[in-house]
Amino acid sequence: MTIDEKLNNKVYYHTLIAENEHLQSMKLLGDLYMEEHKKEVSDLSYIRFSQGEVYFQHRDYEAAIFKWENIDNELEPWAKKNMADAYFELELLSTAEDIYQSIHTESDILKTEVLLQLFSLYIEQGKLESAVEVIKEAVILNPDYSEVTEIARSFFEEYQDWNNAVELAVNESVRTGNLQWYDILHTYVEQGIMMKMPPSDFNEVLHTLYKVDLIKFEALTVSFWKCYKNSEFYFSWLKEINHILLHKDGSKAHIWRELSELYHNTYFELIDGKYLIKELSHLIPNHLTNWLKLADSSQTLFAAASILAWSEIFTSGIEPEIINKAESLLKRAAGNGDSLEEGYLLFESIVHWAKKNGIELGKRFGWMVKELLDLNTHHVLLAGTDDQSKSNFIQAVIGRNSMDDLFSVPAIYKNNDTTEIMEISDEEFREIDNLSEHSVHPQAIIEYRQPMSFLRDNEITFIHTPCMTGEYKFRNGVFQYLQLADSLLFILDSDELFSEKELEAALKIREKAPNLPIHFIVNNNDQEVIDQVSAQVHTYFPKVRILAISTPHFDLNSLSNFITEIKNSRNLEEERIAKVHHYIRKTIKYLLERRVEMENSFIDSIKWNEEMVTKLNGAKNQLSDLEEEKIRTIKRAFRKMVDDMKLEVTEEIPSLMRGCSELITEDCDLGKIHLILNEEMNKRVQNYMDENVLPAIHYTFQNWIADAKIEFDQSQSFLNEMSAGFNDLYGNEKIKLDCDFKLLDDWRRDADRMTRGAYQLEKMNILLRFTPSQFLLKSAGKLFNAIQQNKVLILNKYKQYIENEDYSSVSDTISRQLTQPFELFEKALDRDIHMFFDHPFSVLNEALDEASKEIEWNKESLREMRMNPETYRDPLTLFQLRLRQFEWMTKAGESLHQYQ
Numbered sequence: 052m053t054i055d056e057k058l059n060n061k062v063y064y065h066t067l068i069a070e071n072e073h074l075q076s077m078k079l080l081g082d083l084y085m086e087e088h089k090k091e092v093s094d095l096s097y098i099r100f101s102q103g104e105v106y107f108q109h110r111d112y113e114a115a116i117f118k119w120e121n122i123d124n125e126l127e128p129w130a131k132k133n134m135a136d137a138y139f140e141l142e143l144l145s146t147a148e149d150i151y152q153s154i155h156t157e158s159d160i161l162k163t164e165v166l167l168q169l170f171s172l173y174i175e176q177g178k179l180e181s182a183v184e185v186i187k188e189a190v191i192l193n194p195d196y197s198e199v200t201e202i203a204r205s206f207f208e209e210y211q212d213w214n215n216a217v218e219l220a221v222n223e224s225v226r227t228g229n230l231q232w233y234d235i236l237h238t239y240v241e242q243g244i245m246m247k248m249p250p251s252d253f254n255e256v257l258h259t260l261y262k263v264d265l266i267k268f269e270a271l272t273v274s275f276w277k278c279y280k281n282s283e284f285y286f287s288w289l290k291e292i293n294h295i296l297l298h299k300d301g302s303k304a305h306i307w308r309e310l311s312e313l314y315h316n317t318y319f320e321l322i323d324g325k326y327l328i329k330e331l332s333h334l335i336p337n338h339l340t341n342w343l344k345l346a347d348s349s350q351t352l353f354a355a356a357s358i359l360a361w362s363e364i365f366t367s368g369i370e371p372e373i374i375n376k377a378e379s380l381l382k383r384a385a386g387n388g389d390s391l392e393e394g395y396l397l398f399e400s401i402v403h404w405a406k407k408n409g410i411e412l413g414k415r416f417g418w419m420v421k422e423l424l425d426l427n428t429h430h431v432l433l434a435g436t437d438d439q440s441k442s443n444f445i446q447a448v449i450g451r452n453s454m455d456d457l458f459s460v461p462a463i464y465k466n467n468d469t470t471e472i473m474e475i476s477d478e479e480f481r482e483i484d485n486l487s488e489h490s491v492h493p494q495a496i497i498e499y500r501q502p503m504s505f506l507r508d509n510e511i512t513f514i515h516t517p518c519m520t521g522e523y524k525f526r527n528g529v530f531q532y533l534q535l536a537d538s539l540l541f542i543l544d545s546d547e548l549f550s551e552k553e554l555e556a557a558l559k560i561r562e563k564a565p566n567l568p569i570h571f572i573v574n575n576n577d578q579e580v581i582d583q584v585s586a587q588v589h590t591y592f593p594k595v596r597i598l599a600i601s602t603p604h605f606d607l608n609s610l611s612n613f614i615t616e617i618k619n620s621r622n623l624e625e626e627r628i629a630k631v632h633h634y635i636r637k638t639i640k641y642l643l644e645r646r647v648e649m650e651n652s653f654i655d656s657i658k659w660n661e662e663m664v665t666k667l668n669g670a671k672n673q674l675s676d677l678e679e680e681k682i683r684t685i686k687r688a689f690r691k692m693v694d695d696m697k698l699e700v701t702e703e704i705p706s707l708m709r710g711c712s713e714l715i716t717e718d719c720d721l722g723k724i725h726l727i728l729n730e731e732m733n734k735r736v737q738n739y740m741d742e743n744v745l746p747a748i749h750y751t752f753q754n755w756i757a758d759a760k761i762e763f764d765q766s767q768s769f770l771n772e773m774s775a776g777f778n779d780l781y782g783n784e785k786i787k788l789d790c791d792f793k794l795l796d797d798w799r800r801d802a803d804r805m806t807r808g809a810y811q812l813e814k815m816n817i818l819l820r821f822t823p824s825q826f827l828l829k830s831a832g833k834l835f836n837a838i839q840q841n842k843v844l845i846l847n848k849y850k851q852y853i854e855n856e857d858y859s860s861v862s863d864t865i866s867r868q869l870t871q872p873f874e875l876f877e878k879a880l881d882r883d884i885h886m887f888f889d890h891p892f893s894v895l896n897e898a899l900d901e902a903s904k905e906i907e908w909n910k911e912s913l914r915e916m917r918m919n920p921e922t923y924r925d926p927l928t929l930f931q932l933r934l935r936q937f938e939w940m941t942k943a944g945e946s947l948h949q950y951q
Contacts, residue, residue, distance in 0.1 A: 058129045058161075067101050076105050096124045103133060112137040128156040132165055144172055163193040167202070179210060190219065194226065204235070213244045221256045228263055233271060240274040250279060250288040257295055265305040273309045276317075286334065289317070293337035296344070307345040314342035315350050318357060322933060324404050324926035328365075335361060336368035343377060355380040356939035364932050384943045391624060394631040394937055395424055401638050401930050408923065410645055412638065413477030415496060419535050420634045423627045428465075429618050432514040432536035432567075434529050434560060436552050437544035440574055441518060443602040444542050448513075448610065449503050460491045461532065462515045466507040467500030474498075496532075505607055509614050519556040533564040534630045538617050545574035545602075548584045554591065561592070566629070570617055573599045628941055635934050639927055646916075646923055653913040660902040660909070663780065667899045670773055674788075674895065677766055678888045685759045686880050692751050693873045697866045700744060704862035707735045708817065712853040715846055724849065729818040736865060737812055744869065749806035756798050763790060763887065770891055777898075786898060788891035794883055805872050812868055817861055 057066065068079045080102050103118035116137050122130035135150035151169050156162060166189040173182035186203045194200055200223055207216035217239055224232040236256065239245060245253070253275065260268045272292060279288035318338060321331055339358045346354040355377035362369045398420050402412050422430070435441045449464060472483040476495035483497075491497065506512060514536055516529040533539075541557055543549055549571075561569060569592060573584050581599045588597060598613045711731050715724065770788035777786040916923070 058126070067097065077102070080105060096122050096126065100126050100130055103130070107133065107137060110140070112141050128154050128158070128161055132161060132168070135165075136168065139168065139172060144176055148172055159193050160196070163189055163196045163199065166192065167199070170202075170206075174206075182206070183212065183215060187215065190222075194223070213239070214248070217244060217248065217252075221253060224256045225259050228259065230264060230267060233260055233264075233267055237267075237271050237274055240271065240278050243278055245275065245278050246282045246284075248284075250275070250284055250291040254291055254295060257292070261295075261299060269305070269307060269310050273313060276313050286330070289334050289338065293334065293341050296341040297337050300344075306347055308347050311342070311345050311347045311350045314338065314345060315353055318342065319933075322929045323400065324929055326925075327921050328925045328928060329921065332365065332368070335365075339369060340373050343373065343380070351380050352384040352940055352943055353936075355384065356936045356943075359939045360932050360935035363935055364928065381939065381943055390628050390937060390941055391424060391426075391631060394628055394635065395420065397930065397933050397937065398631060398635050398638065401635065401642070404926055404930075405638075405642055410642065411477070412641075414480060415475050415477050415494070416634075416638075418475050418480075419532070420631060422535060423630050423634075426623055426627065427510060429509075429511045429614075429623070430514055430535055430537045431511050431614070432516070432529065432532060432539045433542060434516065434519065434539055434556070435542035435544070436519050436550075436556055437542070437546075438518050440544050441515070441542045443545075443574070444572060444600075445513065445515065447600075447602045447605060448505050448607065450505075459517060460495065460497055461517070462497040462499055464503060464506065464513040464515065465498065465500045466503045466512075468502065470501040472497060472499055505611075509611055511614060519559075529560065530563055533560065533567055534633050536564075536567060537621070537623060537626065539564075539567055539569045540572050541569060542572045543574065543584065548573060548575060548580060549587045554587075558591065566626075568595075568617060568621075570596045570598070570613075573597060574602055575599060576601045625941070628937075632934060632938055632941075635930070639931055639934070642927055643924075646920075650913065650916055653909045653916070656909045657906055657913070660905045663902045664899060664906070666777070666780075667895055667902065670777070671892070671895050671899070673773070674770070674888060674891055677769065678884065681762050681766060681888075682881055682884045684762055685884065686877065688755055688758055689873075689877055689880065692748075692755050693870055693877065696744065696748050696751070696873075697870055699747075700866045700869060701859070701862045703739065703743075704736060704865055705858040707739055708732055708856070708858040708861065709854050711735065712850045715850040715853065717843060717846065719846060721842065721845060721849075724846075725818040728853065729816065732817045733812075733814050736815075740812060740869070745806050749802065752802040752806055753799075756795060756802060759798070760792075760795055763792065763795070766790060766888075767792075786894060788894055791887050791890060794887045797883075801876060805876070812865060815861060815864065817858075 054066075067083060068076055080098055083098050099118045100122050103115040106112070106115035106118060116134050119130040119134045119137075131150055131154045135147040135154075138144075138147035138150065148169065151165050151172070154161070154165055166185045169185045170182050170189065173179070173185065183206075186199075186206060189196070189199050190203050200219065203219055204216060207213070207219060217236070220232050220236040220239060223229065224236055233256075257268065257272065257275075260271060275288065276292070279285050318335075321335070321338075339354065339361055342350070343354040343358055358369060358374060358377040359381065362374050398417075402417060405412055433441060433445065445464075474481040474483055474491060474495050475498055476492040478492075514532050516532060519529060539560065541553070541560075543553060547553075557569060560567070571584075571588055571592075573581055575581060575584075576599065581597075585597050588595060596613065596617060598610065600610065711728050714728060714731060719727070767790050770790065774786045774788045778784050
């Protein structure tokens, strides 16, 4: 045991006394103390130090502290450390901490022990941050010291201080190269602890592990990959790992099975359309380079084809020697047996992406591509220019005469145990019970399934399209289904074999589908005719086969043999793969064109809606003018009606009043004559109102309503024309500017209420008012009633008064009573007529609001489209990239041009 170890274990006293005498150590040290004390020049420090150790062992901490307090030689730092240990044991933690911190020494062991003691002390005090600091300091100072790193690891794990735990594992892995630390790090990765730590923190540890153990390197790398995949650092991880591996040789002594699979899956996830090219372009070249380097035998074809496809579309980034290596590997590689299925999955991905972007490719289109997956059935397309010849051929082969309804539409005939008819259009799949009772969509194809032995035995389906005749012969359905067909049988007209019309049609088919094998059926038994037709056909189609038949009954064996011949020597899978690729390429092209169409559509929609806003605002202004005009016209007519009524009443009432003078006779009681006259005047006014005024005003009111209806009808007629104009622009019955004619019914009810039945005027005090003349007359009557000689004079005066009195105030009062409800009615006319036109205003406002929203939506869509064109273009480019990769894979084993 070294001196430092003895000092640390507090057995330094063994250097002064024999180790086997520890039971009498206190006595022996006491004896040594006394002997040393007797010396003229004595040094008692070493003995005191040793005595302190013995006291400490016997838990006499105060005595131990007393012994260590006065040590001033080279053992002083150890003495201080021991004193602090004693205070620690006495649970005087603050004192112990102060002493530990006061120790200064050159000994790494002592420094380490002090740090470890402080670490324990801080844990005891609950000062975890301080504990972290001192244990990290101890690891940095003396990582090889007994269990320092293990103590640190256990502490970090216990308190889930994962940042420091990971840092410790990384540093120790790099420092020691010990695989145990790599295993610890691997455990942390698998727990997902690193998910929020930058991948660059682990570059050095991966570099080091690559040199130490390739198996563990692959395992740790795979775990890192999976850990980061769903984190914010995923692209950073890909960048870092590819940078690391780019400078490695990818040792062939190790088969990188897991890593190769990860490279494969990651590449296809990156290019599936979720990311923009600018997000990927800095990652992919190194990713592909490393993939090719690490690829196992099952991945070589994918990696090589991916490199060639990427370098073809993105011409920079991958080194020429890597491209040449990929070409060389592709030339030696075997073909991929899953190319057809993978091509279809790519097509489905494009369809799904298009749907997310608001573009429906159509169910019929998807059905055609899916039909190519069935390699057990050969698709034979039947073409021709004569309906009867084709009909005879199909019925002779299939053996039924009940399919006439199918000859006018595209149809595919399939063998099946039961009869099923399905209409396949771009919108839907629709089962049909009876074809003759259903109208077929013009762009649909009928899938006709029934037991058909010839089709079953020869493993074929027939695809029938209407004959290529008339003005639209080159827009015929046959051209839509050329890529679905594996072979084409051209049925020649039995009456005019290989006419100019048939030649033109056959040449057009070859132009549209140059790789589609075309063969001819001749419905004739005359060998001379057959030879003549054969010579004509072979002039233009030298390699085709020709079969002569005679309908309605001919030997189906000859047709079976003919079909067998055209099926032989064909690699149907390769051809179908090419057809799927054709459909994918066609789809991508269509979607790129749709982008331009969509942009133009937005522009056109904005322009159209802006024009509609202008027109709708103009219509609103016209409607406002019309409304104001009708308000003026109708109110003016109503005001004239009321004024005329008022004038008539004002003129007639005084005459009625004056006519009452005839009631004044010599027999009248002067004291009551004014009461009698007042009663009569009120009665005559009431009778006049009931018998003359109200019937007249009722009639006039109805005429006014009739005139108003004419005005409203004119308005509605104008608005109907306006609606028709807008609906022509909209292309549907969107605008209906219907006014509210219920208003007229309301007016009629109001008119009846105001003009029918008795009109109850308030009884007026016409002659009982206190005007001066009336007062005198009434007083005179009372005063001189008894004086008979004056009665005649007074009556004449009274009569004269009645006949000459100004009754304007009376007539005004009566006319006010009469016209009050009419004036209230008049005040409501503005509101009523507004209500009449309210619905047209609402319709126009709604259309304006809709057009304005359409403008804003289209402008925003156009802005986004122009601001971020890559969000639409990039996924299509990546789909094209995947297509090119599949096309390269189909060339596996072929001689390829080397990149210079």
